[in-house]
Amino acid sequence: EAGVAQSPRYKIIEKRQSVAFWCNPISGHATLYWYQQILGQGPKLLIQFQNNGVVDDSQLPKDRFSAERLKGVDSTLKIQPAKLEDSAVYLCASSLDRQGHEQYFGPGTRLTVT
Amino acid sequence: AQKVTQAQTEISVVEKEDVTLDCVYETRDTTYYLFWYKQPPSGELVFLIRRNSFDEQNEISGRYSWNFQKSTSSFNFTITASQVVDSAVYFCALSNQAGTALIFGKGTTLSVSS
Secondary structure, three states, X not given: OOOOEEEOOEEEEOOOXXXXXXXXXXXXXXXXXXXXXXXXXXXXXXEEEEOOEEEEOOOOOOOOEEEEOHHHOOEEEEEOOOXXXXXXXXXXXXEOOOOOOOOEEOOOEEEEEO | OOEEEOOOOEEEEEOOOOEEEOOXXXXXXOOEEEEEEEEOOOOOOEEEEEEEOOOOOOEEEOOEEEEEEHHHOEEXXXXXXXXXXXXXXXXXXXXXXOOOOOEEOOOEEEXXXX
């Protein structure tokens, strides 16, 4: 079974530029998550989708971050404009459903904002 | 509010030693789920175990074992006869029945030397 796919794996941009990340979850997984992991910390949720609807985006900085999950499969996360503090690893995860199921993580995208 | 505390920031052991990673959680929910994930140097989070709040049985999987005690709100992880390949950051995480995203601890970095 294929795992969660993410691209790109690495990205370096200057502050105020925009960037987009892509995620393809495990086939059949209804729930998709985007987490931000700053160096030395545990991942923190940015947004959670159930199929193509948003379940939780309370910690998403909506003035600069946006995300969508068209057709309930692939998802993209965008940052515009980027700030230095956005430098982090962006992790995508998926689970079969919401209630207590284990989440499977992709390899992440390491973003460096200079 | 939900919270996960991993008080041990770093642990260093020599191969074949046993090591226990501590995890203390806080939640007001009666139904919740606890998880352990491993993050090796490659960066991808690997699911290790899920335990629901009604199942306090300890679990053993090869060299890994988990001790869940609701009375002390702890979910500790023991590696028996540690190996160099066990070197990684280990995260404890919590979610509730409603299917909220994972709340992660800050992680414990385990270094196993030969």
